[in-house]
Amino acid sequence: MLTPESAAVIRATLPAVGGALDDITARFYDQMFSEHPELLDGLFNRGNQASGEQRRALAGSIAVFAAALLADPETRPDALLSRIAHKHAALGVTEDQYTVVHKYLFRAIGDVLGDAVTPEVAAAWDEVYWLMAGALIAQEARLYQEAHVDPRHPWRQWTVVERREETPDAVSFLLRPADGGPVPPARAGQYVSVRVRMPDGVHQVRQYSLSNAPGEQLRRITVKRVASVAAAPEGEVSNHLHRTVRTGAELTLSAPFGDVVLDNADTPLLLVSAGIGCTPMVGMLEHLAATGSERPVRVLHADRSPADHALRADTRRIIGERPDAQAQFWYEQDAADEPGARTGLMDLGDQDLPADADVYLCGALPFMRAVRAQLLQAGVPARRIRYEVFGPDLWPAHAEG
Incomplete structure (x- = not known):
């Protein structure tokens, strides 16, 4: 619940903060990665960073969350939070990382808006941030518990038992747990993260939907090769998987996550x-x-x-x-x-x-x-x-x- 005092400050400053969010998030990411380069190793998609998509997504989520709190201080935009929580769980995001993000985000807000960030303004936006972060931390903790996943060790090795060429640009990989253990439960419509060590030594993670029935003993993911278009570079993970992964190889996967899942209704x-x-x-x-x-x-x-x-x-x-x-x-x-x-x-x-x-x-x-x-x-x-x-x-x- 957003306090009335903070709500009044947020309502007055949301236009200015919203208008500067692109600059704020650009500065935030630059400073955070400069001092914590390890966050680019397996947590943040550097392709989306280069294109600006990740920055715009963060900016949009914070602005929408603040606007939702103003519309109804006692509620939360659950659809937005659920989507983010599932993405975070598929990456192994941990509670302590929210503190790191807070540090650099609020430093960037001060750098961009300068004297407009009074102690009252800083306190109000701090309240918004921790309401959002607290809700996400709680959702992610529940998702980890339900999936029996330790967020400090979210990855598991899977063996490619078959590679199928679906089209000139799409290939399917059929996978089984390399340790011989049971396949974790999943729901139709969910995805897994695939963690790949790139040639330069940096790990990158991408999500791929499960393209077979979740109850099968083998998992199937189907990967489209993302080609270079105009100034946009080719998809580094998809092309790496197409070029290098053959039957017998191992891939590093997360447990299944995702909130767009098939329900049990009988409607058309x-x-x-x-x-x-x-x-x-x-x-x-x-x-x-x-x-x-x-x-x-x-x-x-x-x-x-x-x-x-x-x-x-x-x-x-x-x-x-x-x-x-x-x-x-x-x-x-x-x-x-x-x-x-x-x-x-x-x-x-x-x-x-x-x-x-x-x-x-x-x-x-x-x-x-x-x-x-x-x-x-x-x-x-x-x-x-x-x-x-x-x-x-x-x-x-x-x-x-």
Whole structure:
């Protein structure tokens, strides 16, 4: 709960702080990494740091949290906090790291805003920070406990038992625990972190959805190679995995986390994806098939071409085995190569979408924004639309209604 005195200060200073958040977070990260370079080794994504995505995500989360507290001082934006907590748990974030972040964040606020940061302003924003941090620490502690994970030792070795070339740019790795122990429990739609030692010796971590049924004795992740586009460098982890990991190799994985998971309802299910966003959707399909669910399901997927559609055969197989399942694909090229596929971008205008469907959405942000608008226009309530973002979440769930 935000005190009335702090709420008044936050309301008065939020526009100024919000307007300077890009400068504040840039200075914060520069100073923190300068004095704590070890945080770049396995905790922070240096690709997202270089592009500015991680900085904008942090800025957005703090501003949204402060605004939510002003709207209702006794509540919290639970969707935002849950998303962040799961990401943190998948990285092994520990409570003491919040103190480090606090030190450099508030130093940066003072450096950027100068004399505007009076003791009253500093105290009010300090209250906001620790309300958010305290809520996250509590959620993360619960997630670690439920997953039986020690956050000081969150990693486990897994052996690659098979490598499958899905498309020219997507490869699947089937994995089993290298220690021969049991596979940890997971829910359909969750992801694992993969920790990789790069050629320069620095560890980098990326999240990949489980693309098979979570109850299987083998885990499957499907990795798309991220190519260099314009000034953006290629994805260093995805390309490293494609180039170097073969059957018999070992990968370092976290326990499964993620809050966009398939529930146990019996309402119609709509799985909507584009590109490599199909991976959590196929994991959900595999789970439905493995558990004998009779839940009606419709798969809608958009891709560049049938040849670029990862896990297409798996999707077709499951759909073909279920009388209550349907699929519709859209391809920008070569749609004639896939029976029943349509040419162009996904268009839901002529789709008979049940208003009571639970919708799961995954793909690039422009795709998800466009499709979400179509879903709302078709009468699907916003509360029924759940989404997964690969990378920093620049599209807060609660901000979209």
